[in-house]
Amino acid sequence: MNTLPTMPTVSTNETTEPTEAAVLHESVIGWFGEHARDLPWRRPEAGAWGVMVSEFMLQQTPVSRVLPVYEQWLARWPRPADLAADAPGEAVRAWGRLGYPRRALRLHGAALAITERHGGDVPADHGQLLALPGIGEYTAAAVASFAYGQRHAVLDTNVRRVFARAVSGVQYPPTATTAAERRLARALLPEDEVTAARWAAASMELGALVCTAKNETCGRCPIAARCAWRLAGKPAHQGPARRGQTYAGTDRQVRGRLLAVLRDATGSVPQSALDAAWHEPVQRARALDGLVADGLVEPLDGGRYRLPQS
DNA sequence: TAGACGTGGAT
DNA sequence: TATCCAAGTCT
Incomplete structure (x- = not known):
């Protein structure tokens, strides 16, 4: 330039x-x-x-x-x-x-x-x-x-x-x-x-x-x-x-899957619903932690989750 | 300052 | 099928 x-x-x-x-x-x-x-x-x-x-x-x-x-x-x-x-x-x-x-x-x-x-x-x-x-x-x-x-x-x-x-x-x-x-x-x-x-x-x-x-x-x-x-x-x-960076298999994809479950739910969902969205537990947990840290997901008592109420 | 961060249509 | 691309921001 x-x-x-x-x-x-x-x-x-x-x-x-x-x-x-x-x-x-x-x-x-x-x-x-x-x-x-x-x-x-x-x-x-x-x-x-x-x-x-x-x-x-x-x-x-x-x-x-x-x-x-x-x-x-x-x-x-x-x-x-x-x-x-x-x-x-x-x-x-x-x-x-x-x-x-x-x-x-x-x-x-x-x-x-x-x-x-x-x-x-x-x-x-x-x-x-x-x-x-x-x-x-x-x-x-x-x-x-x-x-x-x-x-x-x-x-x-x-x-x-x-x-x-x-x-x-x-x-x-x-x-x-x-x-x-x-x-x-x-x-x-x-x-x-x-x-x-x-x-x-x-x-x-x-x-x-x-x-x-x-x-x-x-x-x-x-x-x-x-x-x-x-x-x-x-x-x-x-x-x-x-x-570069292929999308398949990345944390981004997992985050997207987890959030889609919560978006489509009316209220809160149990841990098991999120577990079904991604097979690999370590990556799934990391992605969920990230979503919570970002404020996109709110953890509730009893292992339930929902979109942020506040 | 790279790298993370979603998704789907086009080539 | 794989890669590229779409009015960026934040850390």
Whole structure:
């Protein structure tokens, strides 16, 4: 990440030529106007709470799977205080099979904090958002930008990939977000607040729909003509193929099995019900301990277990 | 700063 | 069938 696009701050002509960055903004935002998906959390009636709920659910999770859960969630808990008034276990249950159920717990915790500290309204301040459980750098910027129209660098995996290709000329961004990427994202942020918020949503959508991880469709890309990666002949990613970790047989799978038993039960379940969910006793016990430590499972007297009541 | 943390559809 | 991938956060 070193090749910033040329962005002359002063035009050499009498007539002001648009800067390279401005052309980028106009192209991507224009494309967004034509091709943006109509998603429920983008509608005005979603409000900041709707945006926030969607951001929690969309962490590492495809839109198609979030859609139905999102609708049910907002219908049941239309405001943060509604969720805060319910047991955390109900949030875990309603989370269903979205995955990473700790997100449900954190969303419940965030609703509690919003109710107690912010009068029931999702805070607009980036720092206050960041202080809520389950909200990191990305989500804080996303909520501030999408819900409140503020000017923030919203750097998710989609935007990172778009920048890696269009600006840096490589197929994929680094494994972990670097300082250089953050600098670039800030440098490319439109000055105007309204435009910046539009740019954030538009650049993300471009990565999600066109500049995808695999089978990218440059023919539909509004900035293909100036994409460094495409211009370089789309060289393949250099270096070791990161990632791996098969899922079958991991503690994660066991945790998922155990939690599924509890989600599907009405009240508490006996130890024997959990024992039936996984054959290997040592790993099963370790997974259960982890769930209890995480607050996802509540142990009761007599060897019974349930989703957390408080 | 790696690694843990779910799940299911696509290739 | 195996691997990759999907709007990250936390420790």
